[in-house]
Amino acid sequence: MKPSPFTMHRPTTLDEALELLRAYGAKGKVIAGGQSLVPVLNMRLAAPEHLIDITALTGLDGISVAEGSVEVGALVTHRRLERSPEARAAQPLLRAALGCVAHPAIRNRGTTVGSLAHADPNGEMPAILALTGGWVTARGDSGERRIGWEDFNVGPLETSLEPHELLTSATFPALAPGQRGGFKELTRRTGDYALAGVGMILTIENETMTGLRASFVSVTDMPVVVDLGEAVAGVPVAAADSAAPAVAAAVEACVDPVGDIHATADYRRRLAGVLAGRLLEELAQPPAGSAQPRDSLAPAEGAA
């Protein structure tokens, strides 16, 4: 359980990091918090010749909430983002999902942008980037480019990032007025990977539901956003529970999970539907305060 030998680089400026990536990017990996990468290295599922540790860079640790979105620097830990009141107010889905990312000790070190770069279909944050319609920003040979979530994720554990590129931030658009967001997952043990997880944004106009979209964790092999608007359109918020079975059925009809040692494909599909129905009912509850957008739902159901 020790990694194979590699050369560690620890740049202190972004230019130095990009130069190292130009030289070693194809044979190396960028490491930030390393909470997913180090287990992969310890188990020798990967053996890069070079590691480029970006944690000594400055200027990548900001959380900025402006212009209807939350921009998260590459070195912001899950824990810092989870605890940012500004980020929570603008996009409650962040905190709701971050509370389900492993254990506090992992969130203290792991970074949200790193988790996006890792692109694990069992990870919460790629699903949240997709659900919110977010994007990442990368720096490389040809300067800076913005990559929308649909173009960023190209497969399980695979992104469109080039070997010479470094992710510098991720941007999660805020909830619009009238929208509510929530996240729910089921784990065998607190802090484990989810058997299934679902994030949702519900749109309400004049006490009537007009839109619903969802994304999933451990259910789809890469992030997708499913439009469930038909199942709720025109239903009063107060009668949301009557729409929950239709929402569950719509989810089960459109996802095609794979089975593994932890859960069969059928169980995962059913679980995704059930969680979606329950989450809709929770989102339809009257907000605790009058403030919009609504405060986050507490992570529930075995969430860490």
Added chain:
Amino acid sequence: MTVAEPHTTLRLNVNGISHTVEVPDRRLLSDVLRHDLGLTGTHVGCEHGVCGACTVRFDGAPVRSCLVFAASAQGHEITTVEGIGRDPEHPSDVQQAFIDCHGLQCGFCTPGFITTIDAFLDENPNPSEDEAREAVSGNLCRCTGYQNIVEP
């Protein structure tokens, strides 16, 4: 043919003392603490971040030392279980509570619990039982069933 693997000289601040060690680049913080610095209070269980036995305070926050390369710990303050409490005769309040409440049996997981709880109580000195359980949810203990660790 064997090729010497890359080594680097690191300066690490552990329990308030600055150490200089020359280690392979791939050496984990947990292994530097144990092998190079002789601080064997930090235990190594699963080596992939699940068990929590290797937890140390990293700039105050509980972090898995098996998931951090020693090189990445440069410039940060590391506190191991040896840095909590004055010496074995004078344990910290958390350490004394583990003794008094039978919070351990075999003791393998205990250093990770002590560092985790020490940091948690700094932030939240009067937690509810739910908060206490959440705080130790990332630490596995096979002896106590957690009851004596969490009990008020």
